[in-house]
Amino acid sequence: MIFFHSHKFISDNGKYYTSGSLNNGVFQRYLNWFGEVTVFANELSATKDHAKLINDNNEVTNVNLDLVNTKVNLRNSITVIRKIKEAVYSHDYIVIRMPSFYGIVAIRYAEKMNKKYLVEVVGCPWDAFWNHSLKGKIIAPFMWFFTRKTLKDAPYVVYVTNEFLQRRYPTKGKSIGCSDVVLPKLEKGILKKRLEKINLLEKRKPIILGTTAAVNVRYKGQEYVIKAISKLNNEGHNFEYHLAGGGDNQYLKNVAKECGVEDKVFFLGALPHVKVFDYLDNIDIYIQPSKQEGLPRALVEAMSRGCPSLGSKTGGIPELLNKEFIFKNGSVEEISELLKKVDEKMMLFEAERSFKKANEFNKELLDKKRTNFYLKFVRNAEI
Template sequence: MKLLFSYTGPLIKDKEGNYYSRTITDKMLSRYFKIANEVNIFTRVKEVFDEKELKKFTKINSENFYVTECPNISSLKEIIYNSLKVKGQIEKAVAEADIIIARLPCVTGNIVVKTAKTKQKPYLVEVVGCPRDVYWSHSYKGKFAALPSYLAMKRAVKRAPYTLYVTNEFLQHRYPCKGRVIGCSDVSLPKLDEGILKKRLLRINNQEDKPLIIGTTAAVNVKYKGQEYVIKAMSRLIREGYNIEYHLAGGGENTYLKSIAEKYGVLDKVKFLGSLPHEKVFEYLDNIDIYIQPSKTEGLPRALVEAMSRGCPSLGSNIGGIPELIDENFTFSAGSVDEIYRLLKNTDKNMMLEEACRSFKKAKEFDTKLLENKRLTFYKEFCELSKG
């Protein structure tokens, strides 16, 4: 069976034609090879020839894995010059596929869904985020795209025969579907050994006069991830005598956040660690004291679940799927420096011990085998419909 998988991308391509990604890994692809013997990914591709840069990504080695490279159609100019080519590529890719999975939000994914319906090809939609919130928080220009993108995705999801959401409530409410639905995160965690929690509790109890290290895992060049609000809040605490550091893991140009840290006098307290390989992320999380997700828009953030799986006491903004993970007493209004400041100031050892246990317990709901079985059962049901 041939599967067409559409997602926004991009994949990374080296000079030999090998593909790399942080999201699309062999482990992730294995879930699709359980229902298909051939997978064609329809996505954007970025060429990278710098070996040092390539090491930030994971090489894809799966067999029977193919890529249909499509140009961008995100700007007005790209729509004018590339839309006909993209539509032609989609027509061909959909026609050659037996089943289709479209990961949304994605401009080309909306077209894939529409084409699959027209050609009466069985398709499933994976909903991983809200384009309206992303565009609205991105820039002034983005605000003009927020409503059209929201309506386009709402149409794509509404009549999908099968829809998988990464949240349990938020995205289901925002983008309802009349077909079969399931809530199942796409996070992939290592084994949740009780020794992880014991190590965390020991770290908290031995904190003493060491600096309190706050951490966030997110791209540092995307303003709606909200790291600037943490920097501003911690600067107030440092002026009051608190010993705090902020460690940021994530790729992208960090000039803007560095300028914020310099302006608020805490540049020496903000550590930019760059993009970390997935296996190194958990090592980083074991060396921070509090994880914070200050985003202005999210689906259900995998980075937050990963932090909780290491027993990190966690704080987060009250948007998207974050309140599904964190106790409401440890959430704050997105963009509120005052609320972040108060939460951090009121943090004490007892709170951290209690939240470490709660976080680790909550993360067990995202056990990899549990999620894989839940997802695979849903995919198989979809495939049975396809055969019918």
């Protein structure tokens, strides 16, 4: 099987490291279903900013990597397209994770060669490109059109949401809604500790907000939370903001400085996944202010720790949260108004609701649902 995605793998001294969630554990699923697996994606040379990622042993070792330089342009795009065509031709099963330019090209050749393919939809290309940059706003309509057209006729589609992506990119083929979130077993003691933490909150101490997301990606929206806590603290409230996530944080640092909350905004850097839950246990409220998401893993993980949670009206976020705690994308005013509602009663209620909702992401049930669907695809392709 060959897996197409625009993921960036970091190369360092002949070894390759994942820059996100595509790790050995995730790839093991595909190995179980298909045997040998090749991943067609991007290669990015390591810099000093990747030292922590490399030291935390994020090396990918169990799949073959067929990588291209991240700077695809008009001069080398023809070479890349030819490479995609050859990759499709030489493999039996084609799996594409969208949104992805490579995926759109791969599907075109899979259809020409009459090869069965399966598409995983993990995000909305319109939101991703439109909220990225000026260049992204030019690309967004084209990616939206081609993704929508591609998915309409795709024979097998896996959506990470239950409603949002299905509405925006419907298919006539077989499909399921199945989150890609993997949670450890949820022990009742987790919720008990969260409720005790809320009951012990001291009025004079700051309420700690948290977001897990890359700090150099503007559409993650952390700047709006920084501006909101500045507004609230000037009104006499006491909020801190703890940001977990890799990338250059200079822009957000500047926002915090301009807003006068440098001492209230803390950058924790990229955390190894095993330490993310300790971070979540330390915060009081989780907030997902993104302008683009599929079904955010970080939000589900926060809810699994009983975190009272707020989020923007983006992607699959409203499928997870209490509708009373959803705010308009980029609205500092709405974030501020919601945070003013925070009190002990609200936090206790939302902690229990979050934990209960997270239980829907039971690993065994999701794995069974996902496996049954992929095996149907494999058997059909064999026939």
